[in-house]
Amino acid sequence: MKIPPVKGTRDFYPAGMAVRNWIIDGWKRVSLRNGFEEYDGPIFEYLKMFQIKSGDEIAEQLFSFQDRGGRDLAIRPEITPTLARMVNQQINSLPRPIKWFSVPRLCRAERPQKGRLREFFQWNIDIIGIDDVLADAEVIFTTVDYLRDVGLTSSDIKVKISSRKLLAAVLTKVGVAKEQFDSLYALLDKKAKLPAETFSALLAEQVPDAARAEKVRAFVELKNVSEIKNVVPYKMGSDVDDAINEMAECIRLLDIMDVGDYCVFDPSIVRGLAYYTGIVFEVHDVVGQLRAIGGGGRFDNLLHDFGGPSIPATGMGMGDCVLEILLREKGLLDESVLRKELDFFVIDLTVERRDSDGVLSEDEAVRLTARLRSLGLSAEFSYKSAGLGKQLKEASSRNAKKCIIIGDEFKNGELVVKDMATGEQELVKLDELLKQLQA
């Protein structure tokens, strides 16, 4: 009976696990230094949690099931609904702002392809309770803080920033009906992946008036906030003006935070999820051959939609799949650095035959190894009954920093300690060695 793994999932052998840990440890480290606290929810929730606000794409990709009580459940495809549920449950006792992060394991029933798997890990950071673009800027800063930390430069990646509020104000000003926004957002979100003619044709279907459609197209192709007035002339204090000021303030704050070179205004960014209400952004590789590395934005209505009070919120999500591809492409995943070192490899040359099976008793190696481990040091011995040369080779392949050799000198309570980098050896008393290691 040989059963294969399920397509679109990953087996993390030790080398792959080291890479996963390196990525996730970085996410955690940067979250903590940016003042976020870690949380997590269950891997499954009630199915309806994910059917209402997540957007069609996610709702279609659910792994759902019934438990024996007939409850409809689903494996989480994202953690934001869980976040909303958890915050709502304790809304009166949580001090604000709520700055939380999580690294959930998520599952989506997608067709597996480059950078998209059916199971992945996603870094999430959220600031809840702050109705200030400074919070949006802080979320973007934290995102860049991580990417810069692992070695990605502003020539490698860009954060493309836009605003749902701005887009809504512009569409209203252009004359597009509110009822059409959602389907138009979905189309705009796919623009980068569509041939220009296909996009124009689909846009014409949704906005039949050619002049209006042209304005929408012209707007989403702008490169600067200052050019918006050329496409949609607006008045001081109007909705468009307000949204532009907020957008400009976000970019100004990112400059103050010294990540301005990573950030660009890009009104074609819309985000697929249905719940965004303000600033939205996506991180892309500059070459543009990969899917978005991460993205997020403001979602001021979500907590209310999940049965809580109206509380402003903004956040970001970044999966591990596309990120890992990019880090490998840029040579930033030095897997040799990820290899664990061993403090000690203990070799016993005083072995005696224990029984007729040829199994060797290495009591002293076993005893000393256990002592070292209990002192908090990583230590190993060999299960193979081999001579010194072979055991030193095994120690070396295990990346041992030092070998402790139990030989003839052990009669006098002495051991040989060999430094594996320099090859230097010294004779030490066992009790002195242990005393030294304990201190």
Added chain:
Amino acid sequence: MKIPPVKGTRDFYPAGMAVRNWIIDGWKRVSLRNGFEEYDGPIFEYLKMFQIKSGDEIAEQLFSFQDRGGRDLAIRPEITPTLARMVNQQINSLPRPIKWFSVPRLCRAERPQKGRLREFFQWNIDIIGIDDVLADAEVIFTTVDYLRDVGLTSSDIKVKISSRKLLAAVLTKVGVAKEQFDSLYALLDKKAKLPAETFSALLAEQVPDAARAEKVRAFVELKNVSEIKNVVPYKMGSDVDDAINEMAECIRLLDIMDVGDYCVFDPSIVRGLAYYTGIVFEVHDVVGQLRAIGGGGRFDNLLHDFGGPSIPATGMGMGDCVLEILLREKGLLDESVLRKELDFFVIDLTVERRDSDGVLSEDEAVRLTARLRSLGLSAEFSYKSAGLGKQLKEASSRNAKKCIIIGDEFKNGELVVKDMATGEQELVKLDELLKQLQA
């Protein structure tokens, strides 16, 4: 729309998450120092993976579902089948012994009760490729190494050790037919939870011969390996003798490893899972009010059962739920220690009004906080426009080690750095502070 969490799952708010991280970080630390490398598999596998070898209890508690391709899948209730699959897949390239650990999230459709939830984390360690009781002893040592590390003494917990091989040899010697072993194992595994009369009645059903049944009962109640001969007289070199010698050697090795005081021989230990073949053990609290804290044993046939070659293996699993209850009961979970410290809290007293909403611009605090974070330090500022006193209070509630106060002196490029523990303040130049922190 207010949706509750699913019964039997946990929401990890930051305080609970800190406890979970503390437990899991300990498992990882002790695994690494004992020479285990981390691996992980997918959260779901083909359903049949878990139906064949896991034992009836687990097979009945699966969360199973179909994907859109009609494949029968299940969320993993344990990771050992995945381990067997992964090892078999790369059996020719993996250097032996394979010493791996994992901390999988697992789900079982159980009735939630004390120490049993429908979703939990389980520490797993396994040594594959070593047909030597030393490997079993090393697995037990590693288990105790963790429990001792977090402060549990041999008065708090005991590892109860037995052997399926010994049990099988004794049952054969007593005259019980091999076909009855599996159902008898299941009964013996439940013995501790059953009233004595109920156990006797159920035993009589399976072993109608009263003398035989009495021998079985007497055997599982023994306290010492040396007493076995009183219940079932055996010959040198017989199966019983071999199994006893292996058992005695395991206990001797645990003494050498200096964890003998944590270990006792207990032939009533059988383990519920169907795949054990040799040494088996369970960790119990001495008071005996909780379920097993962890357990494991040798499973020499499992890799073969999963389509691979015959390779010996031994391992251990320990869930987080019972462990956490015990650690709390013993006062070993000092949650205040788990609270994250903040290196710096930055207070800007030179704020200027940015707009008519009363939102304050704290550009300098924002700039400095971003700088500190980029240097790898944890830093925060306040979103509330408050005076010095209130901000110091917020810094204190955030567990900040130092406050940096941007005040009038900032005109001259100087800042006040306040040590929150001693209350001491000093005036420092910004660039000198940054130079110092960078080094």
